[in-house]
Amino acid sequence: MVFLTSILTLILMAWASPAYVAEKTYKIGVNLEFTGPWAEVTKTMRNAMVLEVERINKMGGLDGNPLELIFEDNGFDLGRAAANMTKFTKDKEVIAVVGPFEDNLQATTRAIAEREKITNIIICPSNPMVRALKQKWAFNIAQSDIIVSQKLVDLSLTRKYKKVLVFPAAIPLAKSLAEYYKRFGEEKGIEVIISNETHKPTDIDMTPQLIKLKPLLEKEKVDAFYACTAGPPGPIVCKNLRTLGVKIPILGTHAFGFGFIIALGGEAMEGVEFGAAKPVVFDQLDENDPVKSINIDFDKLMKERFGVGIDQLAGYGHDTIGLIYDALKRSQGKFTRAAFRDALENTKGLKSCHGIYNYSPNDHDGLSKKDMVFVRIEGGKFKRIKIPEFE
Amino acid sequence: MDSWLYYFPQLLSSGITIGAIYALVGLGFVTISRASQIINFAQGEFVMLGGVITFFLLNGVKLPYPFAALIAILIVILIGFMMHVLVIYPLRKASILILMMATLGASIFLSSTNGLIFGTLPKTLPPFSGEHPFRIGEIPILPQNLWVLLSTFILLIFLYLLSHRTLLGKAMEASSTDPLGADLLGISRNLMVFLAFGVSAGVGAIAGILITPLFFTNYSSGTLLGLKGFIAAVLGGWGKNSGAILGGFVLGIVESLSLVFIPSGYKDAVAFVILLLILSFRPKGILGSPYMDSRRW
Numbered sequence: 154m155v156f157l158t159s160i161l162t163l164i165l166m167a168w169a170s171p172a173y174v175a176e177k178t179y180k181i182g183v184n185l186e187f188t189g190p191w192a193e194v195t196k197t198m199r200n201a202m203v204l205e206v207e208r209i210n211k212m213g214g215l216d217g218n219p220l221e222l223i224f225e226d227n228g229f230d231l232g233r234a235a236a237n238m239t240k241f242t243k244d245k246e247v248i249a250v251v252g253p254f255e256d257n258l259q260a261t262t263r264a265i266a267e268r269e270k271i272t273n274i275i276i277c278p279s280n281p282m283v284r285a286l287k288q289k290w291a292f293n294i295a296q297s298d299i300i301v302s303q304k305l306v307d308l309s310l311t312r313k314y315k316k317v318l319v320f321p322a323a324i325p326l327a328k329s330l331a332e333y334y335k336r337f338g339e340e341k342g343i344e345v346i347i348s349n350e351t352h353k354p355t356d357i358d359m360t361p362q363l364i365k366l367k368p369l370l371e372k373e374k375v376d377a378f379y380a381c382t383a384g385p386p387g388p389i390v391c392k393n394l395r396t397l398g399v400k401i402p403i404l405g406t407h408a409f410g411f412g413f414i415i416a417l418g419g420e421a422m423e424g425v426e427f428g429a430a431k432p433v434v435f436d437q438l439d440e441n442d443p444v445k446s447i448n449i450d451f452d453k454l455m456k457e458r459f460g461v462g463i464d465q466l467a468g469y470g471h472d473t474i475g476l477i478y479d480a481l482k483r484s485q486g487k488f489t490r491a492a493f494r495d496a497l498e499n500t501k502g503l504k505s506c507h508g509i510y511n512y513s514p515n516d517h518d519g520l521s522k523k524d525m526v527f528v529r530i531e532g533g534k535f536k537r538i539k540i541p542e543f544e
Numbered sequence: 545m546d547s548w549l550y551y552f553p554q555l556l557s558s559g560i561t562i563g564a565i566y567a568l569v570g571l572g573f574v575t576i577s578r579a580s581q582i583i584n585f586a587q588g589e590f591v592m593l594g595g596v597i598t599f600f601l602l603n604g605v606k607l608p609y610p611f612a613a614l615i616a617i618l619i620v621i622l623i624g625f626m627m628h629v630l631v632i633y634p635l636r637k638a639s640i641l642i643l644m645m646a647t648l649g650a651s652i653f654l655s656s657t658n659g660l661i662f663g664t665l666p667k668t669l670p671p672f673s674g675e676h677p678f679r680i681g682e683i684p685i686l687p688q689n690l691w692v693l694l695s696t697f698i699l700l701i702f703l704y705l706l707s708h709r710t711l712l713g714k715a716m717e718a719s720s721t722d723p724l725g726a727d728l729l730g731i732s733r734n735l736m737v738f739l740a741f742g743v744s745a746g747v748g749a750i751a752g753i754l755i756t757p758l759f760f761t762n763y764s765s766g767t768l769l770g771l772k773g774f775i776a777a778v779l780g781g782w783g784k785n786s787g788a789i790l791g792g793f794v795l796g797i798v799e800s801l802s803l804v805f806i807p808s809g810y811k812d813a814v815a816f817v818i819l820l821l822i823l824s825f826r827p828k829g830i831l832g833s834p835y836m837d838s839r840r841w
Contacts, residue, residue, distance in 0.1 A: 192664040357759035360558040361803040
């Protein structure tokens with residue numbers, strides 16, 4: 154009996170192997186934080202993906218076969234993120250998995266992706282520890298920590314900052330941003346001090362830490378303060394710093410490019426500068442910018458359907474589907490996960506909301522420094538600043 | 545350590561503000577426990593609801609600020625009453641432990657529903673008067689900090705008068721300390737607990753409105769505040785209004801000053817270390833708790 158069962162299982166397994174994936178629909182697993190602190194942010198991304206998939210299917214999908222999105226909520230929980238990922242890998246029709254969003258969750262899903270051989274597209278600058286692993290199946294579609302830091306170094310050079318104090322959050326992303334900023338900054342002759350004081354994403358008051366840093370700011374004659382953080386701590390740091398009477402310029406990360414950040418920080422956010430993704434200021438891009446029209450068209454679509462325009466996350470949603478569609482087109486005839494991965498890795502010059510995507514076996518961060526712009530917060534709005542030598 | 549003296553007054557002023565907030569949350573815990581011995585774990589959620597509902601009334605319904613705040617307080621009091629009617633009253637015959645678990649459930653329900661209705665992004669309110677700090681010596685102070693302190697003071701006096709100078713307050717306390725005696729005297733214990741939930745929800749909502757301009761409020765921020773407020777109430781002496789106030793300030797100031805000596809990453813741990821120390825060496829709290837027999841310690 155046991156013998157029979159195992160034979161049957163073997164036959165079933167052979168039959169269900171990726172080579173025989175049904176050719177009816179291309180399923181894309183989406184493993185995002187639909188509940189929890191990022192619920193509102195990921196909703197935008199979900200809307201954008203739905204919109205893009207509908208548009209592609211209306212045009213006949215891929216050789217008449219539609220794309221299909223399968224949403225699973227990971228609830229900002231490591232266990233659930235891993236369970237969703239495993240579930241997707243077991244469904245042979247799922248060709249790739251998108252998400253999660255949070256740093257530590259994606260480290261896990263990437264490991265599962267590597268083991269189960271399925272493409273995992275993630276939306277967050279990769280952290281260097283994971284990058285060193287050279288994972289074959291993980292692709293990053295966001296601006297990586299390296300280019301964000303390089304862009305900020307360019308900004309600091311233009312502003313002639315000689316000495317910058319970095320106040321990092323105690324999360325892997327912020328730590329690697331701080332370290333890359335230090336490395337690239339010191340190559341260009343900027344003195345970068347990374348503070349020993351950190352803050353947690355859940356801290357509601359940074360005043361004590363900043364009080365401790367204030368004498369250092371004055372003693373070392375620091376030119377600028379780099380609030381190396383993401384989410385609500387950004388505006389909290391700016392508010393607390395201004396309340397303490399510190400007047401030096403504040404630099405931010407690309408994670409400052411959300412409307413709610415300005416709403417929270419109010420007046421304290423005025424004059425904060427950072428390198429941002431193009432969708433943040435898509436209407437202020439140069440006329441000859443290759444992706445301006447894509448953003449404007451997509452913004453119109455989003456407004457018609459959901460009543461709100463695009464932001465960074467909507468851009469990532471658009472780009473994810475665009476990349477998957479493009480890679481599927483190029484893996485024509487072969488519908489295996491491996492063929493899809495190879496096609497995605499060979500993506501060259503794909504124009505989408507955030508910029509031009511180029512992947513190669515050595516580079517799984519699709520965007521380059523050219524795909525970011527400098528932004529300054531002025532009058533409660535994001536305003537693009539042009540620095541000709543670094544555009 | 546030459547800059548030790550330099551930090552000190554500034555850290556103290558920042559600790560006093562956050563201490564006032566812990567004190568307000570702690571007061572809410574004490575109010576309910578004085579009437580019923582229940583520890584209401586949804587106290588932090590009342591704080592969060594106060595801030596978020598005011599935000600909605602101000603920006604969604606476009607009411608004037610004072611009006612929005614007042615209506616928000618009334619709504620939260622109503623939620624407090626409903627919580628008693630729907631959660632506590634049906635379980636009135638169950639043990640205190642089960643009631644506490646029920647409040648924990650109510651807290652999860654309140655924060656998740658809030659996230660669904662009003663969204664999960666943090667929210668802020670404009671400060672009551674002016675955004676610019678003024679200075680006392682070297683220390684910058686926001687006008688809002690003074691509002692927090694003033695309101696804590698007024699609420700303390702109000703709760704003191706309520707519990708020590710009115711028949712209602714005494715009836716509330718009696719129904720907790722001696723349920724049988726209260727029954728014999730014709731005090732409706734259920735009514736007393738009902739009213740206590742209203743008062744504590746109101747105190748929570750006021751705290752929420754006061755702190756939202758300083759610290760942002762989102763659907764989940766009630767949990768940590770509730771926990772810190774609870775620690776404050778235990779620290780000062782469980783069951784005493786003055787204990788909650790003192791505990792709140794002590795906790796806030798120690799947390800803030802601890803930064804002089806330890807890295808900021810351990811800031812949250814300080815509260816719990818203090819709680820452990822208090823529980824092992826002086827379980828009745830700084831001022832002593834009426835619920836704990838002091839002769840045993």
